[in-house]
Amino acid sequence: MAAAVDKSRVPWWVSNLIVPLVNLILALLVSALFIFIAGENPIQAVKLIIYGSFGYLDGFAYTLYYTTNFVFTGLAFAVAFHCRLFNIGGEGQAYIGGLGVFLVAINVSFLPVPIVWLLAIAGAFIFGAGWAFIPAYLQAKRGSHVVITTIMFNFIASSLMVFLLVDVIRDMKQMGPHTVALPKEIWFPTFKEFAALFGIKIRYSPLNISFLLAIAASFFVWFLVWKTKWGYEMRAVGHNMQAAIYAGISPYKNIIIAMCISGGLAGLLGINEILGVHHKIVAGFPAGYGFTGIAVALMGRNHPIGIFPAAFLFGILYQGGSEVTFDMPNITRYMFVAVQGVIILFSGALENLFRPQIESFFVNRLKMKREI
Amino acid sequence: MEILPDIASLINSTLRISTPLIFAAMAGLFAERSGVIDFGLEGKMLAAAFVAAVGSYYFGSPWLGLILAMIACVSLSMLHGFASVTHKGDQVVSCVAINILMIGLTTALAAAWFGQAGLTPTLTDEQRFLEITLPFADALRDIPIIGIIYSDILSGHYVFVYLAYLCVPIVFWIVFKTSFGLRLRAVGENPSAVDTAGINVFTMRYKALMINGVLISFAGAHLSTAVNANFFREMSAGRGYLALAALIFGKWHPKTALIACLLFGFTDALQIRLQGVELPAIGTIPVQLIQAIPYVLTVVLLAGFVGKAIAPNAIGQPYVKER
Secondary structure, eight states, rough: OOOOOOOGGOOHHIIIIHHHHHHHHHHHHHHHHHHTTTTTOOHHHHHHHHHHHSSSHHHHHHHHHHHHHHHHHHHHHHHHHHOOOOOHHHHHHHHHHHHHHHHHHOOOOOOOOHHHHHHHHHHHHOOOOOOOOHHHHHHHHIOOHHHHHHHHHHHHHHHHHHIIIIISSSSSSSSSOOOOOOOGGGGGBBBHHHHHHTTTOOOOOOOBBBHHHHHHHHHHHHHHHHHHHHHHHHHHHHHHHHHHHHHOOOOOHHHHHHHHHHHHHTTTTTTIIIIISSSSTTTTTTTTTTHHHHHHHHHHHHHHHHHHHHHHHHHHHHHHHHHHHHOOOOOHHHHHHHHHHHHHIIIIIIITSSSHHHHHHHHHHHHHHHHH | TTHHHHHHHHHHHHHHHHHHHHHHHHHHHHHHTTTTOTTTHHHHHHHHHHHHHHHHHHHHHHHHHHHHHHHHHHHHHHHHHHHIISSOOOHHHHHHHHHHHHHHHHHHHHHHHHHHSSSSOOOGGGGGGBOOOOOOOOHHSSTTTHHHIIIIIIIIBBHHHHHHHHHHHHHHHHHHHHHHHHHHHHHHHHHHHHHHHHHHHHHHHHHHHHHHHHHHHHHHIIIIIIIISSTTTTTTTTHHHHHHHHHTHHHHHHHHHHHHHHHHHHHHHHHHHTTTTTTTTTEEOOHHHTTTTHHHHHHHHHHTTOOOOOOOOOOOOOOOHHH
């Protein structure tokens, strides 16, 4: 191992830009190896990913639509992580959040549209937060590890939602496990309508104004975690629980609040998917976005400024990835789940792999420059 | 006497269903007793299931498949060790990475190599493990009580089922009766004391992870080359997490962890049994809700309504030698 470097002499851009970038490149190289093992050409795959996500306007809009989802789930994981809680239940919280959106929207759809939207957002947040509350409570009061309980709550959410969609809130005129559609007036305006104002015709685009909500949520998280007293308390609990208790900060309260906000943010995924895209609850709509949020948050170093580009990168991987699965029969969308795993490994667990070497390299270079 | 065969078959399925949980819980016991968190049981189980099925398909022998699965799982455990013991990365993050990586990679490679939707080809009888009928099982069947216990409950299981129940006392012996076990537990409780005594903390943790990899490979091979005749997408279905919950509920002790695994196994067996059955006063419970019972039970048990679990003292903390 290289000699430890005095942390205060490492420029911020080395530890926050160069090191994550090196880790990302390593992860992508390993992913290229997987694509090679699956019998396809990795360079061709990269070309397809770039074309699929940037090459044409529809594709780019899809990239931003995926970005929206990943911002929500990435922020969700990050908020809990600042309190040292591993909320890997984003999937289930998003699912239940979607239920909240639907139940609120269908019951208040007679109100003026902006109010319906606000209430639906509140519904998503509260339902998602509620689903995170029980694991949070059990972690805070009984010490049940939140990783296991949130995973269990994913399974339970999935069973519960399938039960509801089959037996209770299914559109009884249809066979498939989904609800009736929400009234058209309260659907979120889409990028398609926006582009039409400028005379640009788009066939179909799932991108909608939820994207703006994602930006707002990023600011909200930044403000909450770094600019409020509560955010400070929560980070204190995450850093050193004993010290926090000594300073009179309640770990129980902060664990529960952090998890509930985390769950609420994951629930907002339901806004994008239900008000923006499907306009009804479709079985399995969270489609792994909750898990991807873990990779997004770890890559973005749990800060909104990092999460947004990380979410965009995963948007590129998802949208470009679907282009790849069209053209390369040997690649399925699961290959990109594996890529997420590799990214979590390199930018999370192995983040210190080359950090000492890179940091001492730059520190020595800067020192040499100063001496000259 | 009508109910007796019913109970026998319920116990029989409990023994079978608990098997992968027992292997996984014992694997987790070694890692966690040495101070390394292992949420990665789920991913390793999937990896083992995939490799065992593919290996057995190509080489025609389930034993060879099992050996390959062992190699795969030990490699993953070493990766976990490399990230979290050597490089002091976050142990939970490393586990989550392994789990997501394996969900993706197993299904992606199955699709790439075999062209079916994340399935591996069905194994023939030569390529998989078959049920073992114990000697005289047929002859003894007609003896009351003993016949049922011997022929219907104990006989006719896959080799892994017997291995699992054999493995628990061996694990107990290693962990609590040998000097290796003493060191293992000490490394998990107070690594700096062990270090002072001249034992290498890192080597101990790597050794524990190696045993962990071997044990978890049995669980995966049981799923894909014994109970089923192929690998399918996400076939571990949360069993790695259930096993970990059983381990915690069993207070990191082989005997109590075994009981917890049997409890989970029994709930699952009962769950399968209850599907579509009309219950007095309640009626038929929808299948989706019945399927959620083991998961709900896990949460309830973890909530510690039956006593608080105390983890090994140094669990989750990377060991830093003082300079």
